[in-house]
Amino acid sequence: MHSRLSASASRALVVGFLVSFLAACGGARPAVTETAPSAVSTVSWPASVPDTSLFTAPQGYPAIELGVVIFDPATATVSDEAHVALREVEARLLASTLRDTLTASGNWGAVRVLPAASPIVPVILSGQILHSDGRDLVVAIDVQDASGEVWLQRTYRQQVGASVYPEPAGTTAFHDLFNAIANDVLAAAKGLPDSATARLPLLSELRYAADLLPEAFGAYLEESAPGMLAIARLPATSDPMFARINRIRNQEYLFVDTVDEQFLDMRQRLSPVYSLWRQATFEQAAYFDSYRDRAGQRELSAPKGSFAAMQQVYATYRSVRVQEQDLFELALGFGNEVEDTVVDTGDRVFRLTGTLDSQYEEWRRILAQIFALEMGATGG
Secondary structure, three states, X not given: OHHHOOHHXXXXXXHHHXXXXXXXXXXXXXXXXXXXXXXXXXXXXXXXXXXXXXXXXXXXXXXXXXXXXXXXXXXXXXXXXHHHHHHHHHHHXXXXXXXXXXXXXXXXXXXXXXXXXXXXXXXXXXXXXXXXXXXXXXXXXXXXXXXXXXXXXXEEEEEOOHHHOOOOOOOOOOHHHHHHHHHHHHHHHHOOOHHHHHHHHHHHHHHHHHHHOHHHHHHHEEEEEOOEEEEOOOOOOOOHHHHHHHHHHHHHHHHHHHHHHHHHHHHHHHHHHHHHHHHHHHHHHHHHHHHHHHHHOOHHHOOOOHHHHHHHHHHHHXXXXXXXXXXXXHHHHHHHHOOEEEEEOOOOEEEEEOOHHHHHHHHHHHHHHHHHHHHHHHOO
């Protein structure tokens, strides 16, 4: 029966499968028309990063602590529930990968993944996923320190070839992109005066204190320029309030580390399927470009190869959908798991529910209340 399909029928099937796939990708690529198929516009994308080795700082470089905020998944561009869930999980995976890269460089103090930006650390790295498939990863990165100084605002892109697949366990096909980000963060830090970086830990602590209880600690900070903070005066080294601040900060770190254990579990379970999904989407992206070129040259109207083209796009489409379904089910499972986080502070156990962002906000409210109660009980 297949051999009697006309060229136009085969072409319609090919286009139908491609349209279905592109709809499933949640807007990652625009809908295909038979006469003028087009790929994602790459006009605003930078060139792909070259092969990049991870730099290390000179011995004795200040070990500044960093926080990597879970990436913005930019789900407004995603049209269906499955792909929203996948993009949200990917936002966590990419943030964890960047954290691991920064840690592996040996250039920094503790590097943590944070559910949201917080003055708990001196330097915050934020990212947004602009595009992601198995061939191109494009992310926008913003790095800012506790003073408000912007270290880095840059878009990074890496395009990979078929040779990177399958990805060996524990690796990422886009390691050059993460190495480039880590190297640029280090270069930005080196470009600052030593006095500025030396002040960051204390400035971060004062910002954290002012954030918890502004009426008590706001006077320690001043605005040196619009959007920029500086230390107005120093607390006494024996100030008991700052001993309490450190204890409260440790409680917030406890929450962050508890969630990080969930991230580790998620990565162990999702990474193999995520890698297969990347490989399948790479093959689909490659086929899309091949289709576009043939359509532009009107080669799809020729009988030769029409059925083979249909078979190829269907096989690739089916492979991607299988991987996406597996990822979707795992993503939903992870989402359910983080709805309930238990934090044991030693003297009390707190159970937090809701989304990860709302849990973090609730935990910080609890810590502020604990701190305010302690201050009232001791008279400051």
